[in-house]
Amino acid sequence: MSGYSFSKVFNPEPGWYSGDFHLHSNASVDGENSTAELVELARDEGLDFLALTDHNTIDGFSDIDENINFTFIPGIEVTLSKGHFNVFGMGGWRPWMEEICVTQKALPLPDKYQEVKDLMGLIAQEGHINSINHPLLHPWEWLFKKTDLSYVHCIELWNDLYWPDNAIANPKTVDLWTGWLNAGVKVVAVGGSDYHYLPKPEKGLPGERLGQPTTYVYAEELSAIGVLDGVRRGRAVVSRGPQINLQANLEGEKFNIGDDIGEQDGEVEFTAKIDKLTEFAHAQLVRNGQIVASEQLGEAEGIVRFRVENDGSSSSWFRLDVLDDEGSALAITNPIFANYQKNENSNLWDGARS
Ligand SMILES: [Zn+2]
Numbered sequence: 001m002s003g004y005s006f007s008k009v010f011n012p013e014p015g016w017y018s019g020d021f022h023l024h025s026n027a028s029v030d031g032e033n034s035t036a037e038l039v040e041l042a043r044d045e046g047l048d049f050l051a052l053t054d055h056n057t058i059d060g061f062s063d064i065d066e067n068i069n070f071t072f073i074p075g076i077e078v079t080l081s082k083g084h085f086n087v088f089g090m091g092g093w094r095p096w097m098e099e100i101c102v103t104q105k106a107l108p109l110p111d112k113y114q115e116v117k118d119l120m121g122l123i124a125q126e127g128h129i130n131s132i133n134h135p136l137l138h139p140w141e142w143l144f145k146k147t148d149l150s151y152v153h154c155i156e157l158w159n160d161l162y163w164p165d166n167a168i169a170n171p172k173t174v175d176l177w178t179g180w181l182n183a184g185v186k187v188v189a190v191g192g193s194d195y196h197y198l199p200k201p202e203k204g205l206p207g208e209r210l211g212q213p214t215t216y217v218y219a220e221e222l223s224a225i226g227v228l229d230g231v232r233r234g235r236a237v238v239s240r241g242p243q244i245n246l247q248a249n250l251e252g253e254k255f256n257i258g259d260d261i262g263e264q265d266g267e268v269e270f271t272a273k274i275d276k277l278t279e280f281a282h283a284q285l286v287r288n289g290q291i292v293a294s295e296q297l298g299e300a301e302g303i304v305r306f307r308v309e310n311d312g313s314s315s316s317w318f319r320l321d322v323l324d325d326e327g328s329a330l331a332i333t334n335p336i337f338a339n340y341q342k343n344e345n346s347n348l349w350d351g352a353r354s
């Protein structure tokens, strides 16, 4: 067992850190790189953290060099025949892995669980994060009926930007997530490249690139605990590159991504600062799934401001999307909420075919 510590702090400063929440090392049968090679690749991409999510195994944990100066988030891709989900945060072996870490082929749900919610509920009770992966990507879409979304903390909003079918599946997942938010289901959007190996054009294999997509997380410190705490608070932006810092200001009080403005009514000013733009783009403010304002951005970076009247009595969420000239999303924030009301009655989801 490696002496790498998942509780080590790599930077004590609060700030936005960039990383990838879904990737495979050579501990996965279909992965090729050691954890040291993954760190080199992540550094080339300018990433601050990686979540290690091998198929039904945590063997990759022991491959992490204890002296490496890089933040790994402990994870596993629970790879079941009716759907895949990542679990984040467990630093080592847990009893539920006994029935999961038996093969890396997609497993049926172990017999001891009647529904997938029984397994996800157990993991949630342990304080770990469940994140549904590529929910609408055929043939690995989420097919479980009666999934209890109260145990689902995250959704992989965008999976592997190099996989051709994700050109359709990813935007559909944005629609699914939007529908959940509108129904009172508060789930945090993250992104994952599902990296297994680099593109191999000579073999016609698209491969992946770490950080495509990137997830920016606002964390109190750069550590696995800091990043996962930021995710729990919904302080995340899923991106092809641009970094968005969205803030809301209501009568002098400032709110960040993941916050709730509360019941107060009045004019809310949203300010979005967009960095790392490499093309002309526009920003749009989305409220409860509807575009309420839009503005063109410069080529390099931009600051946009939108003013919206908030009626404190209704439940709202606001997010900012940055889109390219063709209308494809380049980055999507998690929401800032306003008097947001969760609806327990909306928590049962019957999967991709529902
Ligand atoms: Zn998967």
Ligand SMILES: [Zn+2]
Pocket: 022, 023, 024, 077, 194
């Ligand atoms: Zn995967």
